Amino acid sequence: MRAAVITFPGSNCDEDLQWALAHVCGIPADLIPASQETLNGYDAVFLPGGFSYGDYLRSGAIARFSPIMGAIKDFAAAGGFVVGICNGFQILTEAGLLPGALQWNTSLHFICAPAPLTVVNTATAFSNHYADMESITLPIAHGEGSYYADPAALTELEANHQVVFRYQDNPNGSIHDIAGITNRAGNVLGMMPHPERAVEALLGGTDGRGVFYSLLNATKGAAAHVAG
Numbered sequence: 001m002r003a004a005v006i007t008f009p010g011s012n013c014d015e016d017l018q019w020a021l022a023h024v025c026g027i028p029a030d031l032i033p034a035s036q037e038t039l040n041g042y043d044a045v046f047l048p049g050g051f052s053y054g055d056y057l058r059s060g061a062i063a064r065f066s067p068i069m070g071a072i073k074d075f076a077a078a079g080g081f082v083v084g085i086c087n088g089f090q091i092l093t094e095a096g097l098l099p100g101a102l103q104w105n106t107s108l109h110f111i112c113a114p115a116p117l118t119v120v121n122t123a124t125a126f127s128n129h130y131a132d133m134e135s136i137t138l139p140i141a142h143g144e145g146s147y148y149a150d151p152a153a154l155t156e157l158e159a160n161h162q163v164v165f166r167y168q169d170n171p172n173g174s175i176h177d178i179a180g181i182t183n184r185a186g187n188v189l190g191m192m193p194h195p196e197r198a199v200e201a202l203l204g205g206t207d208g209r210g211v212f213y214s215l216l217n218a219t220k221g222a223a224a225h226v227a228g
């Protein structure tokens with residue numbers, strides 16, 4: 001498996017994510033600038049956290065027009081695995097690759113804290129390494145993290161089991177305690193908590209590794225790309 005991590009102007013978790021993937025989980029990962037228009041030879045593409053384009057207008061609202069987004073849409077449409085973390089999740093909703101939107105936290109404050117979560121669907125490419133209903137703790141760090149979907153979209157999300165992570169103690173007002181979802185096809189994940197910040201005991205915990213190990217499981221047989 002080989003991963004691409006997209007660096008948008010204002011990303012600040014791209015190198016942490018590359019470290020978590022490559023040095024902790026053994027998944028080779030390249031940093032790709034958002035100004036690039038092509039994306040070849042990857043099994044998974046990550047949109048990292050940060051403040052792309054300074055969060056102007058709305059988080060992710062400008063980043064969705066980045067040159068790389070066309071290649072990411074093509075990759076996702078072909079079934080490639082795409083993961084958006086925090087600002088990456090915001091970009092994926094703005095780009096229409098995931099349903100719903102991320103609104104300001106109900107407190108209107110930026111929240112930086114450990115968030116206890118429940119893994120409510122382990123039958124995904126991003127969560128198969130966890131146990132059913134496993135309790136994990138990942139850090140959150142966002143101002144616009146309150147997930148919203150209109151009633152019809154929410155009904156569809158729940159009916160199709162697209163919710164992967166729920167907050168145990170809803171910190172931001174997210175509807176149905178939603179912390180992470182997939183698209184209908186199951187190959188695109190968006191999550192507000194940061195798994196890449198929870199991969200080493202020294203930094204407070206290793207619960208985040210499961211997301212990356214799950215993808216390793218899901219891409220077994222894709223080793224040809226790693227060799228390249």
Ligand SMILES: NC(=O)CC[C@H](N)C(=O)O
Nearest residue numbers: 049050086087142143144
């Ligand atoms: N850590 C992040 O990715 C921050 C996300 C986003 N810019 C917010 O504050 O909502």
